[in-house]
Amino acid sequence: MPNAVVIGGGVGGLTAGIALHRRGWDVTVLERAEHLDQAGSGLAIAANALRALDTLGLGDRIRELSRLQGEAGVCRPDGRWLMRTSEERARERFGDSVVVMLRATLAEVLADALGERHLRLGTTVTGVDPGTGTVRTAAGDLRADLVVAADGIHSATRSALFPEHPGPVYSGVTAWRGLVPSSGPAVRSTETWGRGRVFGVHQLARDLVYFYATDLAPAAARAADEREELLRGFGGWHAPIPELLRAVDPARILRNDVHYLDRPLPALHRGRVALLGDAAHPMTPNLGQGACQAIEDAVVLAQVAGGDLAGYTDARLRRTAGIVRRSMTVCRATKTRAPAAVRLRDLAMSLAGRLSPDLMLRSFDEVLDWTPPVPASSGRGPAARA
Template sequence: MRTAIVVGAGIGGAAAALGLERSGWQVTVLERAPELGEVGAGISVWPSAVAALAELGVTEVQQAVALVGPAGMRRPDGGWVVEATALGMEAPVMIHRARLHALITERFGPEVAIRTGVTVTGVSQNPAGAEVVAGDEVFRADLVVAADGLRSVVRQTLHPQYAGPRYSGYTAYRGIADVELTDGGGETWGRGRRFGFARLIDGRFYWYATANRPAAQVVADPHADVLEAFGSWHEPIPALLAGTPPESVLQNDIYDLTLPLVPFVSGRVALLGDAAHAMTPNLGRGACTALEDAATLARHLKSPDWAAALAAYDAERRPAATKLVRASRGIGWVGQLDHQVACAVRDGMLAVGGKLAGVTARRRRVGQSRT
């Protein structure tokens, strides 16, 4: 049986391990954390990632749900910039990260072996196979999938000259609130700050916020920080913050990877997920892209010609991921503008764009009702 090592058991690594097993590979997963799991936050799963999950055999994440209640883009005083409910837009499935992760790992069969508490320090390869080093231990396999995240050691080993992570200029806060709301969700853009929220499929609300800030500043109390920055914004933002256990609020500086991205494949080693294409979260697509990587890689690696399969994986996934890294970075740049005039122009243009999209959506609905 062909053997693979997956480095990292986040959403990307877990999905890759599942996909490889289903394609006939024996898989060893090496994860540095002491146990498997994910952070306490929500995640958007867009239709293409729902399809990738289904391809991997995870069918519990159902197709996108309709927005419930008013939703769209607002100003900090609550005034609408764009009301999305009028647009009939498709919404992603919003799910707790730990739930999504568990849905994937629960599917592992007997050909997936998991080793937690193992920190990979290097990788090498020759025509006969690949070796992964973790302290005193050496693991050998036919193939290595590096899903070890933004600061991937495997990527650094393969591409020591690559500049790697790039700080976006803003930090992000996340939380989950157990509150009753009639509001559907959406984003509120202010000057150098944004707040967004959405209903999870379990009924709770996931919220996230961003603020311009130099990298690596110590935030002693993220909940107090976010309350100070957003507590006076429109409802239901104060209600969401009040309904969130203060100690559960997460804060992370936002990075993406320098463009152009490095090749996703070097010999017998494939990069996947954030290790290959970490992007800012403005499109809510980073993990979705990792799931699509995993489904694509597993599909190609059903073939006995692994070299051709890996080349096809790189050719398919790198251009798609590059577009998302770039688009996501652009949205973040516009969203984090903090000059008063620039923000007024931005909001005006978005409002006009939203009205045009509303007219198009209404025409489409009328057209559909006539056919």
């Protein structure tokens, strides 16, 4: 039985471990943290990633534990729609929809599917030899036929494999995330664009609302009180944004600068090592595809693993590089601050949405109209191209 070592126990690493194990690999997933990701945030899983999870028999479980995004769109700070779409239109176009859920819940589902004996927590990787497949850890070396590097945006493995590559760059945008208990009516999914600022809201299961916000800021800038910083920027925007910010626990607000890979890697593999997820193609969150592309990577890698890893690069590099570019294009649009430019941007979006009600969905065709390269085990769709 061939063996694989996966570095990183995030969404991509866990999914890769499951996919490889189900194709006959002996898998060990190494995670340096003592516990799996319990960060107080949510995430969206779109139709393309749900299809990938269907191939692992996990799609329906994720649907059960999540909430449909429903009607969604882009608003102005006063609450007026610029563009929007509905659950029905999305399902009709893509055969599935977008669901939102706690990141921690997804991690639990994936860890359970992987199995405790395949996961080693509290294990720090100190080096990788791509020629021999040796993974060095503080507890000793591991030899693998395949090493999957899913070690995140600031991947040490990526830097070692491609030392001449400049790596991720700062987008100019910082991001906040938070969860707020909700006992009232469900909020609608909105993403509100202002002058250089964005605020997104999604209702999750378990009576929680997930919010995220972005603003222009110098790299590594931090506020003494992040909630007050958010209220200064967004406190005058439409409901329920001010109410959410007043209700959130300041100690549970997460803040991270947003980085992306401006220049694609020359390949997503070297020797016996394959890069996956944020280690391979970090992107801004503007298309909601970070976790989704990691899930796609995992099922495609499992399909080609055992042969030449060039097949993995061929299947994934061009697609992911394109999505990184498109996501950054949207990010640049949200960074607009000049009043005249913002008015022009908003007018263009509003007119386009009125003239073509499906424009918002059609703009996602190349991203969401993807099907995995293996038959769906849950029977939710045909096998298709990578």
